[in-house]
Amino acid sequence: MATADLLLHPVRARILQTLLGSDPLTTAQLRDRLPDIAAATMYRHVAVLAEAGVLEVVEEKRVRGTVERSYQVRQERAVVDSAARATMTLEDHRRAFTAFSASLMADFERYLAQEGAAPATDGVVYRQAAMWLTEEEFAALIDEIQAAIIARTGNEPSGDRSRHVISLVVVPNNPPGEPGPAVEAAG
Known part of the structure; x- marks a missing residue:
């Protein structure tokens, strides 16, 4: 690998x-x-x-x-x-x-x-969003993002299409003293 x-x-x-x-x-x-x-x-x-x-x-x-x-x-x-x-x-x-x-x-x-x-x-576009998610909700979010990207990676170049590069960073961000997983995404 x-x-x-x-x-x-x-x-x-x-x-x-x-x-x-x-x-x-x-x-x-x-x-x-x-x-x-x-x-x-x-x-x-x-x-x-x-x-x-x-x-x-x-x-x-x-x-x-x-x-x-x-x-x-x-x-x-x-x-x-x-x-x-x-x-x-x-x-x-x-x-x-x-x-x-x-x-x-x-x-x-x-x-x-x-x-x-x-x-x-x-x-x-460069943006951050913070959200509170369970492990299941987080896994579903990642699956949705991957599905959206994969659905478009097969597009062929054409006169009306521009090439875009999408970068994704996901960082756990649990504020001190607050319970549960917080997920912060930037892309």
């Missing part, structure tokens, strides 16, 4: 984000979309992800005496599952969350640096 260290490395996280929801891409196409990543670095991290089974080769063709591979993300392998999370120490979780947050901030900065970026009209 994938580990947080594997998936949340800054370069690998950007590769995965670029491939999520897109047609399969070659390493050369990834380099075109991520020009600030050196070629050797790109090839090394694509190889690490492929070796771990997070990326799969969907096409190979000969180009000028070499084999060019097209990759796509294996969605089921691109997550740190609950069993792997359970083995992580508090420090592992701290490092993983720091890497996730840094990646999210870098993605947002890249978006803002684009010519014509218009957060208000582009549908940029």
Whole structure:
């Protein structure tokens, strides 16, 4: 299974984000979309992800005496599952969350640096909500969120569709002296 260290490395996280929801891409196409990543670095991290089974080769063709591979993300392998999370120490979780947050901030900065970026009209949303939930209600909420996302991940690119990346953070937040689980969501 994938580990947080594997998936949340800054370069690998950007590769995965670029491939999520897109047609399969070659390493050369990834380099075109991520020009600030050196070629050797790109090839090394694509190889690490492929070796771990997070990326799969969907096409190979000969180009000028070499084999060019097209990759796509294996969605089921691109997550740190609950069993792997359970083995992580508090420090592992701290490092993983720091890497996730840094990646999210870098993605947002890249978006803002684009010519014509218009957060208000582009549908940029960042929001928090606190809610009191039983374990069953919390599990149902997570199932609903996953179902809503999964229902739309198969949409094909078209002239009237824009690509959006949704990030979710869920943190228990029990106020001192107040009983029961409180769940705070940001996305």
